[in-house]
Amino acid sequence: MNVELKVTPDKYLPHRYAGASGDFNPIHIDREFAEQVGLPSTILHGLWSMAQVARACVNAAGGDPRSLKRLSVQFRGMGFPEQEITVTGEVKEERDGVVVIAAEAEQAGNKIIKNVEAELSPQ
Amino acid sequence: MPVKTEAIGKSYPPVEYEVGKEKIGEYARAVGEENQVYFDRNAAREAGFRDVPAPPMFAVVYSWGSVALPAVDPAVDLNFAMLVHGGQEFAWGEPVCSGDVISTVASVKDVHEKGGMGFYIFETVSTNQDGQEVARGTWTNIVRGVS
Numbered sequence: 001m002n003v004e005l006k007v008t009p010d011k012y013l014p015h016r017y018a019g020a021s022g023d024f025n026p027i028h029i030d031r032e033f034a035e036q037v038g039l040p041s042t043i044l045h046g047l048w049s050m051a052q053v054a055r056a057c058v059n060a061a062g063g064d065p066r067s068l069k070r071l072s073v074q075f076r077g078m079g080f081p082e083q084e085i086t087v088t089g090e091v092k093e094e095r096d097g098v099v100v101i102a103a104e105a106e107q108a109g110n111k112i113i114k115n116v117e118a119e120l121s122p123q
Numbered sequence: 124m125p126v127k128t129e130a131i132g133k134s135y136p137p138v139e140y141e142v143g144k145e146k147i148g149e150y151a152r153a154v155g156e157e158n159q160v161y162f163d164r165n166a167a168r169e170a171g172f173r174d175v176p177a178p179p180m181f182a183v184v185y186s187w188g189s190v191a192l193p194a195v196d197p198a199v200d201l202n203f204a205m206l207v208h209g210g211q212e213f214a215w216g217e218p219v220c221s222g223d224v225i226s227t228v229a230s231v232k233d234v235h236e237k238g239g240m241g242f243y244i245f246e247t248v249s250t251n252q253d254g255q256e257v258a259r260g261t262w263t264n265i266v267r268g269v270s
Binding site for chain 2: 007016020052063064068071072073074
């Protein structure tokens with residue numbers, strides 16, 4: 001089982017994700033506000049990036065969302081729109097039909113999600 | 124200022140969320156899902172779902188209102204200006220489908236200080252209208268400069 005997913009969030013993605021999720025924190029959607037609080041630009045929602053990790057894991061298990069039983073992540077560096085994100089992971093162990101995956105997400109050389117542990121039970 | 128620990132173990136009233144098919148579609152598009160089960164009721168039923176299922180990470184949508192309660196509780200005293208989302212975990216049970224009514228209870232699992240940072244760990248437990256657990260979330264919030 002190989003976990004790999006590449007995705008480039010477009011400029012307006014954080015606006016769509018804000019609407020879809022209900023998280024309208026201005027650091028994600030207002031460039032002026034983000035710069036005022038010392039960020040280089042608006043940043044991606046960490047939970048959107050986590051959803052990319054979830055998607056990579058479900059795809060690796062064959063695409064059935066019921067196969068994802070548990071997902072644990074740590075948020076590290078900030079993610080930005082308009083730059084490619086790569087999720088990679090590998091099987092750490094397999095026991096009783098459960099596949100444990102270790103993974104991470106990186107963007108432009110920065111790890112934005114670390115210490116991912118996923119439990120998959122392929123359907 | 125040291126962290127307040129008086130809220131450890133405290134739980135909050137349940138918050139209900141009614142799951143809609145178009146909301147699932149909106150969320151699924153925003154996170155880049157392409158599987159037709161998230162958009163097409165027939166495809167969902169053919170795959171064995173009761174109705175259009177929500178992607179796993181839709182858990183953040185139906186538990187958001189609940190986890191907001193400890194976050195704004197003066198007994199927790201979370202300093203939003205210095206807050207970062209440090210980590211997140213979900214464990215999933217029964218799939219969530221369009222038409223479900225999800226009830227989520229949040230609690231304060233732990234508050235502690237380490238290396239000048241405050242760790243505020245909230246747990247959410249979400250159940251559906253039949254009492255089945257659909258997701259259990261662990262939300263780790265880190266506040267810089269607490270001591």
